[in-house]
Amino acid sequence: MSQPSRTSDLVCTIASEEAMVHFAAHWASVIKPGLWLGLSGDLGVGKTTFVRHMLYALGWASSVKSPTFTLVEPYALPNLKVYHFDWYRLESPEELEYIGIRDYVQSDALVLVEWLERAAPYFYAHGDLLFTFSYHNEGRQVTVSALSMEGERCISTLRGVPGFLHSFLS
Ligand code: ADP
Numbered sequence: 178m179s180q181p182s183r184t185s186d187l188v189c190t191i192a193s194e195e196a197m198v199h200f201a202a203h204w205a206s207v208i209k210p211g212l213w214l215g216l217s218g219d220l221g222v223g224k225t226t227f228v229r230h231m232l233y234a235l236g237w238a239s240s241v242k243s244p245t246f247t248l249v250e251p252y253a254l255p256n257l258k259v260y261h262f263d264w265y266r267l268e269s270p271e272e273l274e275y276i277g278i279r280d281y282v283q284s285d286a287l288v289l290v291e292w293l294e295r296a297a298p299y300f301y302a303h304g305d306l307l308f309t310f311s312y313h314n315e316g317r318q319v320t321v322s323a324l325s326m327e328g329e330r331c332i333s334t335l336r337g338v339p340g341f342l343h344s345f346l347s
Pocket residue numbers: 191192193194195197218219220221222223224225226227243291315316317
């Protein structure tokens with residue numbers, strides 16, 4: 178039986194923070210409960226900013242703090258639970274067990290992980306999409322890779338949006 182063809186990485190140029198707002202809103206429109214998104218890239222490149230705007234697009238109306246010190250910030254939206262992790266301060270991958278990571282895995286929640294590299298095997302066992310952020314001229318570049326069939330579905334849906342890749346150039 179032939180395998181379904183894999184979509185290739187989506188490379189997006191995000192010219193400004195305003196463009197990042199639109200980019201995050203597009204992703205908010207395709208994500209589903211249970212998906213795990215990894216956010217990779219240097220400090221200050223925009224990972225938390227992306228999460229903040231995705232949460233606003235999903236209907237969150239209050240503040241969005243970086244979970245650097247708390248490891249996780251939960252958000253209860255009317256139809257969706259979101260767990261925003263930052264694993265930067267993890268001493269070891271085993272620490273995830275202490276914070277009860279199994280409860281997050283079992284819940285029907287959207288999971289967003291900054292600094293997934295601190296426990297990469299754990300992330301990749303669950304991950305659906307990997308967003309790699311980098312600095313690019315005055316703005317940012319974000320390369321999105323699918324890690325699962327569900328992740329591929331999100332990428333192909335957005336690829337089908339007319340002018341998607343050109344929406345963030347200004
Ligand atoms: P990280 O979580 O990757 O460490 P943050 O999102 O906390 O980064 O910080 C990104 C910083 O860069 C914010 O101060 C934000 O205002 C700024 N910024 C400037 N341009 C952009 C852009 N195009 N996208 C995202 N953030 C941007």
